[in-house]
Amino acid sequence: MKTFTIGGIHPPESKLTAGKSIVDLPLPKQAVVLLGQHIGAPAQLVVERGAVVKTGQLLAKAGGFVSANIHSPVSGKIAKIGEAVDASGYPKPAVFIDVTEDDWAEEIVRTEKLERECRLTPEEIVAKIAEAGIVGMGGACFPASVKLTPPPGKKCDLLIINAVECEPYLTADHRLMLEKGPEIVIGIRILMKALGVDRAVIGIEENKPDAIELMRHLTISYPTIEVLPLQMHYPQGGEKQLIEAVSGRQVPSGALPIDVGKVVQNVGTVYAVYEAVQKNKPLIERIVTVTGKSLKHPGNFRVRIGTPIADLIEAAGGLPENAGKIISGGPMMGKALVGMDVPVAKGTSGVLVMDEAESVRKPVFDCIRCGKCIGACPMGLEPYLLSALAERQVWDRLEKEHIMDCIECGCCTFTCPANRPLLDYMRVGKAKVGAIIRSRKK
Amino acid sequence: MNAILIALIVLGGIGLLLAIVLFSAARAFKVEEDPRIGQVQAVLPGANCGGCGFPGCRGFAEACVKSDSLDGLRCPVGGDDVMKQVGIILDMVPAESKPKVAVLRCQGTCERRPRTNRYDSAPSCMIASALYGGETGCSYGCLGLGDCVKVCQFGALSIDPATGMPVVDEERCTSCGACVKACPKGLFELRFKGPKSRRIYVSCRNKDKGPVAKKACETACIGCSKCQKACEFEAITIENNLAYIDFNKCRMCRKCVEECPQGSIVELNFPPRKKKEEAAPATEPKVAEPQAAPVAEPKAAEPQAAPVAEPKAPAAE
Numbered sequence: 001m002k003t004f005t006i007g008g009i010h011p012p013e014s015k016l017t018a019g020k021s022i023v024d025l026p027l028p029k030q031a032v033v034l035l036g037q038h039i040g041a042p043a044q045l046v047v048e049r050g051a052v053v054k055t056g057q058l059l060a061k062a063g064g065f066v067s068a069n070i071h072s073p074v075s076g077k078i079a080k081i082g083e084a085v086d087a088s089g090y091p092k093p094a095v096f097i098d099v100t101e102d103d104w105a106e107e108i109v110r111t112e113k114l115e116r117e118c119r120l121t122p123e124e125i126v127a128k129i130a131e132a133g134i135v136g137m138g139g140a141c142f143p144a145s146v147k148l149t150p151p152p153g154k155k156c157d158l159l160i161i162n163a164v165e166c167e168p169y170l171t172a173d174h175r176l177m178l179e180k181g182p183e184i185v186i187g188i189r190i191l192m193k194a195l196g197v198d199r200a201v202i203g204i205e206e207n208k209p210d211a212i213e214l215m216r217h218l219t220i221s222y223p224t225i226e227v228l229p230l231q232m233h234y235p236q237g238g239e240k241q242l243i244e245a246v247s248g249r250q251v252p253s254g255a256l257p258i259d260v261g262k263v264v265q266n267v268g269t270v271y272a273v274y275e276a277v278q279k280n281k282p283l284i285e286r287i288v289t290v291t292g293k294s295l296k297h298p299g300n301f302r303v304r305i306g307t308p309i310a311d312l313i314e315a316a317g318g319l320p321e322n323a324g325k326i327i328s329g330g331p332m333m334g335k336a337l338v339g340m341d342v343p344v345a346k347g348t349s350g351v352l353v354m355d356e357a358e359s360v361r362k363p364v365f366d367c368i369r370c371g372k373c374i375g376a377c378p379m380g381l382e383p384y385l386l387s388a389l390a391e392r393q394v395w396d397r398l399e400k401e402h403i404m405d406c407i408e409c410g411c412c413t414f415t416c417p418a419n420r421p422l423l424d425y426m427r428v429g430k431a432k433v434g435a436i437i438r439s440r441k442k
Numbered sequence: 443m444n445a446i447l448i449a450l451i452v453l454g455g456i457g458l459l460l461a462i463v464l465f466s467a468a469r470a471f472k473v474e475e476d477p478r479i480g481q482v483q484a485v486l487p488g489a490n491c492g493g494c495g496f497p498g499c500r501g502f503a504e505a506c507v508k509s510d511s512l513d514g515l516r517c518p519v520g521g522d523d524v525m526k527q528v529g530i531i532l533d534m535v536p537a538e539s540k541p542k543v544a545v546l547r548c549q550g551t552c553e554r555r556p557r558t559n560r561y562d563s564a565p566s567c568m569i570a571s572a573l574y575g576g577e578t579g580c581s582y583g584c585l586g587l588g589d590c591v592k593v594c595q596f597g598a599l600s601i602d603p604a605t606g607m608p609v610v611d612e613e614r615c616t617s618c619g620a621c622v623k624a625c626p627k628g629l630f631e632l633r634f635k636g637p638k639s640r641r642i643y644v645s646c647r648n649k650d651k652g653p654v655a656k657k658a659c660e661t662a663c664i665g666c667s668k669c670q671k672a673c674e675f676e677a678i679t680i681e682n683n684l685a686y687i688d689f690n691k692c693r694m695c696r697k698c699v700e701e702c703p704q705g706s707i708v709e710l711n712f713p714p715r716k717k718k719e720e721a722a723p724a725t726e727p728k729v730a731e732p733q734a735a736p737v738a739e740p741k742a743a744e745p746q747a748a749p750v751a752e753p754k755a756p757a758a759e
Contacts, residue, residue, distance in 0.1 A: 083654075089581075091654075359562075421563045
């Protein structure tokens with residue numbers, strides 16, 4: 001079975017919620033909509049305090065080419081425009097909306113009817129995706145319309161749908177495929193039209209046989225869409241790893257997938273594209289897996305953006321006694337939250353409540369130069385060296401040693417026998433070197 | 443016998459030949475340099491701390507020798523003594539400069555600034571600051587992980603176990619500036635040591651709006667501007683909800699310290715006043731007590747109201 005060739009690990013799957021169908025979470029009392037839920041410039045507000053907004057109404061416009069619109073996930077009155085602490089741990093600009101009823105904007109089609117036909121031109125499709133504020137729902141939050149607009153001279157020859165969901169514990173994409181399969185297939189065809197490609201591949205890890213079976217069945221009449229089961233291998237869901245597994249091409253260091261003619265979109269993003277193009281619905285909600293060994297009712301919830309994490313944990317049965325950390329995302333790449341009032345953003349794929357015993361890190365020892373991290377790194381980097389350089393703040397050498405190629409997957413930290421927090425150092429290195437590179441361009 | 447003689451002659455000959463080669467090379471490839479550089483370097487402390495802004499003591503020595511005057515050139519570790527000696531060697535007059543000392547501008551101890559979460563990663567301020575906003579509601583304050591302590595070459599910084607925050611030993615601090623660079627929150631500043639080591643500064647760097655800052659820490663600066671209004675010397679500026687005292691303009695009158703409702707302004711090494719101790723949170727109601735020096739105060743105390751231009755006589759202090 002196909003997979004990527006460099007590095008990777010096999011963490012326990014822990015897919016506790018794979019059998020739990022999606023449940024709508026009740027609306028929050030107050031929605032906290034962050035203005036920076038995507039890669040690129042923060043969005044610019046177009047509403048003021050005191051304004052009454054409808055569900056789906058535009059709140060903030062994209063702040064640049066690489067940016068995204070933000071729409072109101074609820075209807076109500078804007079109580080405050082201020083700051084809220086997000087997953088980064090720092091307070092960031094946000095809009096606070098007091099929720100009343102659920103009054104949707106008129107243009108949004110609210111029926112469940114399957115809309116198969118799309119008569120828009122590729123440019124119109126991309127424009128509609130941009131207007132709907134769609135970003136990568138796998139967690140990276142890259143604006144989808146920018147990815148669908150290859151730079152001049154570059155052409156896409158294959159659309160790859162990322163339905164791998166390799167992160168342990170998370171099952172949102174799995175459930176989405178099982179419950180919204182037909183919509184996803186239509187979404188894929190819309191994207192193929194937008195990109196002008198005649199081939200698409202859906203990559204699914206082999207631990208989801210029901211999803212593989214279903215997607216194969218749904219794409220029988222579309223021979224240009226192939227379903228490819230992939231070996232269970234973390235981080236198979238990484239963009240570059242998926243491209244290598246599907247097509248055998250490796251994306252060179254510092255290059256983008258479009259440079260080898262590939263565009264990768266998460267299956268959640270594809271569903272959002274269907275809703276945007278066929279139902280005029282902007283990105284205002286997403287599926288979030290709320291999971292953890294001690295939770296009473298873990299599950300997959302359809303959540304409006306801006307809902308505080310506390311509401312999700314309540315719905316899952318409340319915070320367990322022995323809770324140690326609340327992680328936004330999964331155990332490999334997620335970030336531990338500083339409090340339960342952090343709001344759900346476009347990239348919040350899961351909330352993991354980890355037991356105290358499991359979540360406390362083991363004591364850190366000095367690097368023993370065993371090289372296991374090098375074997376585990378799927379990008380072929382040397383984490384022991386990069387983390388040592390980041391610790392000593394040698395930024396210029398870090399850049400030379402390809403720190404910017406790190407995908408922050410966490411394989412190195414997982415394998416380190418000395419329990420060194422390698423990923424934390426790598427993240428700092430990437431942030432600082434990234435800032436240096438950006439300031440050079442100006 | 444013969445063998446020994448031959449061996450001696452051959453080895454001696456090789457030795458002599460090599461000596462001549464080395465001697466000629468030393469003469470032919472000699473780098474001419476100003477002998478004063480070596481002389482200046484000899485009187486410098488030799489810590490190579492970079493506090494002067496040059497790469498090591500050698501770099502500073504070169505800069506001094508190459509320059510026309512000693513303006514802008516100062517070794518903070520050696521201070522005036524060393525600069526006088528450098529001046530003698532180079533026949534230049536060193537610029538007079540007031541000694542400075544490092545000051546930590548944060549009072550957010552565990553009592554005043556409650557923790558909302560626990561940090562669990564590498565014990566480094568740089569890492570913690572890059573990863574998230576810290577264990578408290580104030581994302582500008584001291585993280586207490588000791589990057590500054592590690593970087594100080596003179597042992598002037600140590601973490602106080604009672605507060606979890608660094609303390610500056612002013613006897614050892616040479617104002618080299620390493621801690622200023624090391625702190626990711628920019629909490630350290632090199633300020634004038636002050637007459638009798640007295641200095642006044644706003645011990646806070648919180649730029650959040652008043653209510654947010656106050657909720658996070660009891661002694662946070664809320665940017666209310668009462669200090670700015672009280673200052674007769676225009677030494678205080680308020681920007682981004684935060685007050686800052688310019689140490690070039692401050693005359694140590696201490697009016698701002700009294701006015702501050704939060705107790706954010708610290709007065710260091712002053713004799714205790716009758717009313718309240720320095721930097722205590724303003725929990726007592728501010729009753730307008732008479733300013734005139736009450737009977738109990740020792741006679742030698744400086745007058746409170748008048749600006750202290752030069753310290754009054756001496757002895758008891």
